[in-house]
Amino acid sequence: MGTTPPNDEQERDKTFTRRSLIVGGGMTALLSTLVARMYYLQVIEADRFLTMAEENRINLRLIRPSRGKILDRFGEPLAVNRQNFRALIVAEDAGEVEETLDRFSQIVAIDQETRDRIIRDIRRKRKFVPVTMRDNLTWDQVSRLEVNAPNLPGITIEVGETRHYPYRSLTSQVIGHVGAVSEKELTGDPVLELPGFRIGKKGVERQNDLALRGTAGRRQVEVNAMGRVIRELNRDDALPGSDTVLTIDAKLQVFAQQRMMGEKSASAVVMDVHTGEVLALASVPSFDPELFVRGLSTQEWRNLINDPLGPLNNKAISGLYNPGSTFKMLVAIAALESGIGPGYTVYCPGHMRLGNHRFHCWRRWGHGKLDMRDALKQSCDVWYYDVAWKVGIEKIAEVARRFGLGERVGIDLPGERGGVVPTKAWKLANIGEPWQGGETLVNAIGQGFVLTSPLQLAVMTARLVNGGKAVTPRLTRGFHLEDPLAREQPPVQGPFPDIGVSEHHLALMRDAMDAVVNERRGTARGSKIEEEGFEMGGKTGTSQVRRITKEERAAGVIKNEDLPWHRRDHALFVGYAPTKSPRYCCSVVVEHGGGGSKAAAPIARDLLLEAQKRDPINRAGVRVVSLGSPSQGS
Amino acid sequence: MAVFDDPLRRDHQMTLAERFWHINWGLLLVIAAIAGLGFAMLYSAAGGDWDPWAKRQLIRFGGAFGLFFICAMIDIRFWFRCAYLIYFGAFMLLVAVELFGSVGMGAQRWIDLKVMQLQPSEVMKVALVLVLARYFHGLQVTEVRRIGPLIWPILLVLAPVALVLKQPDLGTAAMLAMAAGAMFMIAGVRWWKFALVGAAAAAAVPVIWNFLRSYQKERVLTFLNPERDPLGAGYHIMQSQIALGSGGVTGKGFLAGTQSHLNFLPEKQTDFIFTMLAEEFGMIGGLILLGLYFIIFVYGFAIAFRARNHFGRLLAAGLTVNLFLYVFINIAMVMGLLPVVGVPLPLISYGGTAMLTVMISLGIISSVSVHKDVRIPRRGPSDGW
Structure with missing residues (x-):
């Protein structure tokens, strides 16, 4: 003390005060930036950060x-x-x-x-x-x-x-x-x-x-x-x-699958001819769906897709076959609509000559003189050659289309195929060659280009016997709705439009198909339903897989049974029942089964009989599930 | 009371009772308020439980509170005399930690004293202010304005800063340097010298960059752009800002901070405790805490202005700046204004050494207040005390 001049002491005080205030001011300024930042984060951006915090913590x-x-x-x-x-x-x-x-x-x-x-x-x-x-x-x-x-x-x-x-x-x-x-x-x-x-x-x-x-x-x-x-x-x-x-009836479906179990590869459709409700849609061989639920091994998968019998294919909707003689009703209607009466007779010597080519009837020795009804009943090819030649392929194709062939009929199931109804234009567009006269004859008996699925054949049959209504098939009857607003009911089917075939012509066909099964010499006579009131009518068909050469024919046609399986003919049958007031139709295709009358008709008979017996009208104590009622199953 | 106000008597000896009654009770009240807020936050951080943090912090605060009284009642001339000794002791501790310290979080910072983990760099924060206050106390204004007399205090600063940097603890080193800089400023060192040092520091940045550890570089880069690595280093900064921002003005309510309680917030009981407070109590809570700190700073400077000895003035101002640096760096860090450095929030964050340092600092500030009228000659007290 004392050695320092007083002015130095004062100077130091002043400096200290000034500098302290500056430092204090700086501190205050820095604190203000904190407040400003707080304001920015917690007021200006608060919503954004709140959202981010919620996203952090809330998991959907x-x-x-x-x-x-x-x-x-x-x-x-x-x-x-x-x-x-x-x-x-x-x-x-x-x-x-x-x-x-x-x-x-x-x-x-x-x-x-x-x-x-x-x-x-x-x-x-x-x-x-x-x-x-x-x-x-x-x-x-x-x-x-x-x-x-x-x-x-x-x-x-x-x-x-x-x-x-x-x-x-x-x-x-x-x-x-x-x-x-x-x-x-x-x-x-x-x-x-x-x-x-x-x-x-x-x-x-x-x-x-x-x-x-x-x-x-x-x-x-x-x-x-x-x-x-x-x-x-x-x-x-x-x-x-x-x-x-x-629309499926489980018991009928099971019956159909089991009925055909003996066949290597076959399919069948049972349908209500008025409503289009499909009651059974069977295809053998089939596959076990539980395999897919638990997961297939690669080997199991390969086996399934490489199986030549196509167990994964529903052949009833995706299999395409020559309809064979089951096509003949349509040719007959084409004839009727072209002015050829039911009394039109043709003499069948077992073949028909066109140019220098012979077209054979399935019966080598011929049928003799036949009118329309007999020709269908006995399935005479020559009668149809003759008629087809007169009406032409275009008319036949037009009728076939009205009966639902040639395009998908629109079942509510994936995988349906449309088939072919050939015309001259179709051949030119798809094969690139002009139509040849003989092809009209071949296609008129359901061979050649014409291709149909079993489902289409069922639809065709239904339209033949239901009064000419353009019925279409369906599988879904409805939904039991948990949420009525979320789902739409499938559109109500029908009334179906008329396909424009006269009732008289249809009656002729029904009568002829009745004769096929129920009269002597009918091709399906062996499959007649004996039970009173359950009778069926129908038409057999055989779809040739191979071409029979001249030499082969000369040497004697080898019997189907003697051929290797994959070269045998497909057996077809379309039918309806009961004959008095048709309710059900059925189509059956047995691949490489031989003749329709032998392999396919008995199956169709059993299916149609079972379908009628299972009809709630014909059995007591069964209540049909009405739409909208709670489900009964577990 | 008039007796106590007699400057002559104070100039010499004060009884313990006199000193006790001259402790700044208002300051103490603010300290208690902040600490109380701290306990509440630690209680919340544990999900509404006194364990494991709040209870232990309370016990520590009790101890530190006693230390505050002891420091406040120690004669300021004792602090003056012991300044170099304390500095030397702290410096030796820093050397010791370099040699024997435990490694935590990739840096050597701790000495295990069995009772507690001692962080010598925290002690150095007080010691450096003490030694600089004592040195500048002995200088005349004209001397302060020259360069020569500044060489010694600069060495006093650089030695511990270098040791702390080596640990490495960037945050503490920066705090030491900044507190020292503030003391140089208050002491009256010419402005242009600061400008020169500032320019030199800016030039040294690229050099320092090369000496930084990779995690430090990472932190700086992440600070500059938090979205650079939102799931890695930037995660803490992002989550902290989300927590703060989502608190809004009024907060989510006590114990209801989702970011904190669902562990999106890192280190919520230590460095990020302010975030938690601001999430639960919103901007209002944050402003109240900042306000309390501000009152402490005002007290600190008021005490400095009132003190009649230059040593006390420098000491109170320096320690206040030190406290301010804690608060500012911590809060600026959690708000994303500064890189993530390990600086706790005084009186709030869980941790022993920082609590001790802060309470001792506040005690010494109080001691300056108690002994405001004591005169200390430029060459030191001449009386026989």
Whole structure:
């Protein structure tokens, strides 16, 4: 003290004060930037950050909708969901994972591979994420696991659903199956991306997939930074898919499949001639849809697709065959509409000569003199050659189209094929050659270019016997709606427009087809239905697979039975019943079955008889499921 | 009371009771308010539980509170005398941590004292202010304005800064340097010298960049652009800003901060505790805390202005700047205004050493207040104390 001049002391005070104020001001300014930043974050941008915080914590999870059932016309379940019990393990609750696994394997056997997979999954995933231990536990295993729950910490049972088809291969041609969603099938609907979600791949499952699928529910859960679910915030339950009621009669379908089981490859359709409701749509061989549900091995898949008999094809809608003589009704109608009366007679010597070419009748020695009715009854080819030559292929094609041939008839099932009704223009466009006269004759007896599916033949038959109405087939009767606004009922069928064939002409055909089955010398005489009131009418057909050469004919035609199977003729039959007031029609194609009368007609007889017997009118105590009533199946 | 106000008596010896009654009780109230807020936040950080943080912090605060009183009642001349000793001790601790310290988070920062983890760099924050206050106390204004007398204090600053940088602890080193810079400024060093140092520092940036550890570079780059790596290093900054912003004006409510409680927020009990407060109590809560800190800073400078000895003035101002740096760096960091550096929020963040440093600083500031009228000659107190 004292040595310092006082002015220095004052100077120092002043400097200190000034500088302190500057530093203090700087501090205040910096604090103000903090306040400004706080204002920016918490006021200006608050909404944005609030959204981000909510996105952080809220996780949207989908709830799988339960797939709708598929029922037959009487409510019999054809596709249902079966509970699938799965054992899951949550590592953080399991304590000693190895020990818990040991105890678990005493109840449910798990092989070393599964065990390794479980351990691997547990290591890979976060500790609170459940890992699937085993699928498809039996009820017995589930109850034993539940009883032992105290010894199995961290193990929970989850109930899932798997598709189950009670009739398996007997209905699989119609119902199809479900399968895992492929890359191509992703439409942006998030439900498709759920692990293990199944969609319809074939048949009705595919056709009505959207209705069956239902609507996914949504669950909002709060999660933490690790993704652990803290609690559920909100829940919209899933809307189960609509139960789909088919026109199919399960028992008739099963009957049809089993009736044809003896054949290597065959298909059949039974349809209501007035409504177009398909009661049975059978195709053998068939496949087991449960294979697809559990997942096929590559080998199993190869076997199925490489099978020459095409078990995955529904031949009733996608198989195309020469209709053979079943086509003759249409030629007869073409003749009637061209002014050729039913009394028009032709002498059949067993063949007809055109230019220097001979067209043979199936009966080498000929039928003699025949009118229209006899020609159909005995299926004389020469009568039809003669008539066809007179009316021409264009007229025949025009009539065939009116009866539903030549294009898809539009059944609500994927995979239908359209077939061919040839005309001169068609040949030029598709084969590039002009029409030849002889081809008119060949096509008039259902050989050559004309191709039809069994379904089309059934539709043709229906239109012949239902008064000339343009009936179209359908499989879906309706939906049991859980959500009436979300789905549309299939449009009500009918009344169908008239196809413009005179009732007189149709009556002639019905009478002739009656004669085919029920009169002496009729080609299907052997398949007559004896039961009073159930009688059927119909027409046989044989579709040539090979061409019979001149030399072969000269040497004597080899009998079908002596040929290798794949070169034998296809056997066809179309029929309707009862003859007095037709209700059901049926078409049967037995591939390489030989003659229609021998191989196909008996099947059609049995199907038509069974269909009539199963008609609720003819049996007591059966109630038809009316649309809109709750489902009866499980 | 008139007796205590007698400058002559204060100039010499004060009784313990006198000193006790001269402690700045208003300041203490603000400190208690901030600490109370801290306990509440630690209680919330544990999901509504006193364990594991709030209870232990409360016990520590009790201890630190005692230390505050001791520091406040220690004669300012003791602090003056011991300044170099304390500085030397702190410096030796820094050397020791370099040699024997534990490695945490990739840096050597801690000395394990069994009772607590000691962070010598925290001690150095107080020691450096003490030693600079003492040095500038002995300089005349004319001397401060020359270059020669500045060489020694610059060395006093650079030595610990270099050691802390080597740990490496960028945040603490920067705080030491900034606090020292503020003291140079208050002491009256010419402005152009700061400009020169500033320019030199800017020129040195590329050189320093090469000495930075990769995680430090990462932090700086991430700070400059948080979206650069939203799931990695930028994640903490992004989540902190989301938490803050989503709190809005009024906050989500006590114990209801989703970002904090669902663990989107890192280190919510230590460095990011302000974020949690601002999420749960909104901008209002944040402003209240900033306001309380501001009151402390005002107290600090007011005490500095009132002090009659230059040592006390420099000491109070320097320690206040130090406290300010804690607050500013921490909050600016969680708001994304500064890179992520490990600087705790005084009196709020969970942690022992920082709590001690802050309470000792506040105690020494109070000591300046208590001994505001004590005169200290330029060459040191001559009396026999």
